[in-house]
Amino acid sequence: MSMRSGPIMSAEPASSRERPTVLLLGPVGVCGPMGTFAAPPARARVLLAGLALADMKIDSLALFRLGWGAEANPRSGAVVQVAVHRLRAWLAHATDNLVTVISEGGGYALRYASGAMSDAHKFQQLVDEARSCPAEAPERVQLLEQALALWRGPLLGDVPSDRLDVAVVERLLQQRRWAEADCAEALLAQGAARRALDILEPAARRQPLDEWVLALLVEALCVTGQQAAALTAYDTVRRRLRDELGIDPGDRLRAAYLRLLRRSASASEPTAASGADRPVRTMTPVPAQLPPAARRFSGREPQLRMLNGLLEESIPETAIALITGMAGVGKTALAVRWAHRVRDRFPDGQLFLNLGGHSAVGPMSAADGLARCLRALGTSADQVPADQEEAAAVYRSLLADRRVLVVLDDARQVGQVRPLLPAGPGSLVIVTSRERLLGLIAHDGARTVELSPLAPDEGRALLIDALGAERVEAERTAVDALIRTCSGLPLALGIVAANLSAWSGSIAEYHAELTERRLTALEVVGDERQAVRRALDASFDALPPRAQRLFVLLGQEAKPVVTIESAAALLGRSPRAARRLIRRLASAHLLQERRPDAYTMHDVLRYYAQEQVARVDGHRAGGPAYA
Template sequence: MEFRLLGPMQVEHDGGRVDLGRRRERCLLGLLLLEPGKVLLSDRLLDLLWDGEPPDTGLGQLRSNISRLRNQLRVYDGGQGAIRIRTHGTGYSVEVDPERVDVHRFKRLLTQATQASDPLTRAGLLRAALGLWHGPVMVDVMSDLLRERVAGGWEELRLTALERLAEADLLAGPARDVVTDMTELTARHPLWERFTALLMTAHFQAGNQAEASQAYHRLRDGLAGQLGLDPSAGLSELHDRILRQDPTLLTPGAGSIAASAARVDVPAQLPADVPDFTGRTDALKELDNLLTGGSRAVVVSALAGTGGVGKTALAVHWAHGVRDRFPDGQLYVNLRGYSSDPPVPAGHVLTRFLRALGVAGEQVPADGEEAAGMYRSLLAGKRILVVLDNARTADQVRPLLPGSPTCRVVITSRDRLDGLVARDGVRRLTLGVLPPDEALTLLGTLLGPERVDAEYDAAVRLGRLCGYLPLALRIAAALSTAQPGRSLARFVADLDGPGRLDALAVERDPQAAVRAAFDLSYDALEAESQRLFGCVGLVPGPDFTVPVAAALLDGTEERAERLLDRLVGAHLVEEYVPGRFALHDLLRQYAAERAGEHDEGRGPSAVV
C-alpha cells in the first residue's frame, strides 16, 4: 500500500485507488501518517479534526472512525501488516514503513540531495522529491487552519528544495531554464531574497544584465514598501558585482555565490526534543495559536508552572514541531533564573545571540541598549523563533524581545511574570500537573504498554503517588526500569512512605530529583514567604484559607494574603477557587519538611 499526502489524500493498492470513504476518516489517517510511530492523544485528535470545536459526541465519533479505518485497511492489506493503527490508552499511533508515505520519501530525498556533492546527482534527487508534490498537503481533507497548524513546515521544505534545485541547475545546466523557474517563484514569493538572488544570477549568465538589475530593484522596492527594510548586504553586494560584470558570476560556481549572497548564518540552537513527549493537548493548541493569530505585533507566550511540571519539555517539543516555519533560525538560551548558578544577564545573552546571527565579536556593542537595538534590527523582517527558558524576572527578558511581527517568542518561568503580561502584552499559559489519563499514557510510553496493562492498578497508584508531576513520573519510571526483576506493585509499595521525596531521585544526577527541583523555587523566596510555606504544609485537610494562614503567622489577613500571592506567583501554592488554597501532594510533603526552619516549631495547632 502507498499513501499520498502531498496534494489530495490518496491510498493506493496494487496500482488501484483505495476508497476510504468519509473526509474526516481520511483526514484522521493522514494526521497519523504525518508522524508514524508517535502517539496522538484523543484530545489532540479531537481538537485537530474539528478545528478546536469538537462536539460532545466527538470521542465516540473518533472511536468509530478508528474502527472503520482499521476494517477498511485490513481488507486491502490482506493481513500483511503493511499498516496498523495501534491504541495506546487514550491515544492512537500508526505503524507503517515511512517509505510508503510520500511526505517521508520527500524528506529522505531532500536529505540525500543535501549530502550529494555532484550537482547533476543533487538536481536529480531534488526533481524526484519535488515530483511527489501535487498540491498543498492533504488539500481535499484538511481545512486551511488545520494545514497551517500541522503541515505548514512541509511547504517551507518544498521552497527549500526549489531553491536548492535552482542552485544545482546553475552549477550544472543552462541558465535559461533557471530564469524560467525563478521568474515564476519570485512572482509567488516577491520578498524571498534567496529566490531573487538566483534569478539575478541566472539572468546575468543568460546575458541579461538589465533584467538582473530589474529583479534586484523589484525586491528592494517591495521590502521598502511593505516592511520598511533594505535588501541584505549580501544581496546588495551581488547586485554590485553584476553591475561590474564580475566574471566569477559566469563560472560554474555562481549558483553557490548566488545562494550565499542572500543567506546569513542560520542559528539552530534548540536542545534535543523529548522523544517520548506525551499529552498537553490544550497547551500545544494554545502555542499553535501563536502561528495563526495574525497579529501585527510580535507574539510572545510565557509558560509558567511549578518545578518539574514540564515547561521546558513543552516549549522545546513545540519548537521542534514548528521549526520549519522559521527558516531564518531558532535561538535558545537557558537564563538560569532558577538554578544553583547565577542568572544569566540579558547583556550576556544579547552577545551570544548576535554572534549566532553572524555578528563578529569585535562588532558587538558594549552598551546594552545599542546591543539590543542591533539585535532587533537583525531580526526585523525575518522569521525567527526565540525560546527564553527558565526566566527569573521581566527585566531579564525584555531586552531579548524582538520588535518584528514575523518573529515568535516562547518564555518559560516558575514565576508568573506579571510585569510582562501587563506591560508587554505577553500571553501567559499556566501548566498544571498531568491529568490522570495522560499520566498513565506517559507511564505506558516509559515503562512499555504491556507492563502497564499487566499491572494496571499498580500503574494507576504510581501516577497518584507521583502527584501526576511529569518529572516525578519520569524518575519513577527510570528507577523501575532499572530493576526489571522487581514487580511494579512492589516498587509502588516501597515508594509509598514518608521517604518518597528522597526515593524520587536518580543517583549521581542532581538535576533528576524532585526535591532539587523544589529547592530552587523555595530558595528564591524571602524568609517570610518561606516560613508561611512551611506552615501551610502542616495544615490538616485538603486546603486552607487566608484566615488560617494569618493565624499560622500570628499576623493580619492583609499580610497573609500578600505572602500567599507570592507563593501562588511562584507556583508553590495553588488558589484553585477564590479564597481557597491547596498544595500539590509532593509539595505538601516538601513544605512539611521545611516547616521548622524559621520559628520555634509553629504548626497546625496555631490555627486552633
C-alpha cells in the same frame, strides 16, 4: 568684519595666474609668482590675515587693536601707518604686485590684481559651486575635492584667531566640515570608499564629536573590510559622547553601526588584484539552536492548540507565548516539542536560551543573553556592544526583517526577557517560567499557557511508553497510586519510569518504597538534573524569608484547602499580610488557587515543605527575617 562676495580687484589687465595668492587655510603667507610660499614677519602676518579675512576696509584704530592687542592711543594711527607701509613693501616683493594694501578714508584694505585672491575666498567659491550641483553629479565631488585640497593645515595656523573676526573664522570651519562630510558621503555612494577615507580619517581627528563625520568613517572602514577599526571608531565616539556631553549616539551614527553589524563578521579584506573597495561577504548565519525534544511526552493537547492559535492570528508585533507552571511540570518539554513542530515556519532561524532563572549559578543577565544571541546571529564577539540598551537595539535591528523563533527557557524576571524580544512582526517568542511574569502579560501582550500536572490517564500513557503496556496494565491500581504520589508531575513520573526500568520487584513494592522515602526516591542516580528535590530547592530559595516560612507552615497543615484567614492565623499576622505572601507562593506555582482566596498544595510540594522545617527554624533562630 564680515566677508563680502569677492575680493577688491584692480582695474589693471587680468593676470593669467588664477591660483590663490594670499594663504589663510594653514600657515599664513603668500604664494609668490613662481608658486613658492613666503611668510611675512609675525605682526605683519596678523595684519595680513585680518585684512584678507575681512575682504573690506578696516579702520586704522581697529587694525591697531588687531595687530597689537591693545586699545588705541594717540600714537596708534602713526604706528599702524608704519606697519602697513612695511607690509605693502613686503607684498610688492613677495607677490610681484599681485596683492597690495590700499588706504581708503582712514582705513586700509587689500587689493588683488585680476586672477589673484585668497585661498579662503577660492575655497568658498568652489563650495558654492558644488552646492549648486545636483547631489549625484560627478562635478559636485570634483569641486569639493578641489576646495578641500586648498587646506594645508589648521586655519590661520600660526596667527592667534581670537583677535580676528570670529564669525568669519567659524563660518570657514563650518564650511570645511560640511564639504568634508558631503564629499565623503558622495564618494561612498560612488563606491570610492578609500578616497572617502582619505578625507574622513583626518576630519575625525579634528572633530572627535562630529556624528556625521564619524558615521561616515564607520561606514567607510566597514566597506573597505576594516570591521575592527570601524568598531573601535564607533566605540570611541560613543564613550566620548557619554563622558563629555552626557548623551548617547544619535540616529545617524547608530544607523551606521547597525549597518556594520549587519555585515558578515567573516568579511575579508579586498584583494590587491581586484582593487575593489568592498570586501567579499558571506551569508548571515541562520541559527538552529533548539535542543532535542523529549523522547517521552504525554498529553498537553489543549496547550498545543493554544500555541497553534498564535500562528494563525494576525499580530502586528512579535507574538509571545508564556508557558508557566510549577517546577517539574514539563514547561520546557512542551516549549521544545512545539518549537520543533513549527520551526519550518521560521526560516531565518531558531534561538534557544536557558536564562537559568532557577539554576545553582543564578539567573543569566539580559546583557549576557543579548551577547549570546548576537553571536548566534553572526556578530563577532568584539562587535557586541557592552552597553545593554545598545546591544538590545542591535539585536532588534538584526531581527527586524526576519522570521525567527526565540525560546527563552526558565525566566525568573521580566527584566531578563524584555530586552530579548524582537520588535517587528513575523517572529515568535516562547518564554517558560515558574513565575507568572504578570508584567510580560500586561505590558508586552504575552499569551499565557498554564500547565497543570498530568491527568491520571496522561500519566499512565507516559509510563506505558516507558515500561510497556503489559507491565503497567498488570498493576493498574499500583500505577494509579504512583501517579497520585508523584502529583502527576512529568519530572517525577520520568524519574519513576527510569528507576522502574531497573527495578526487579513489582510496581506496588516500588510505590511502597517511594511512599516511605518520598523525595529521596525521586531522583536518578548519576544524573543530578533528574531530581525533584533539586528542582524544588531552586523555587524555594527564590522566595523571600516570610514566604518560605508560610510555605513550610502550610505543608504541616492537615486541611487540604488553605484560606487567607487560616494562613493569617498560622502566621500570626493580618489577613492583608497573609494575602500578599499567599499570592507570592501562587505566583511561583507553589500553591494552586482553587477558588478566590482558597488554595491547595500538591502532595509532592507538601513532602518538600515538610523537609524544610529544620531549615526554616534554624534561620529563624538566627535572625528576625522569619518573624
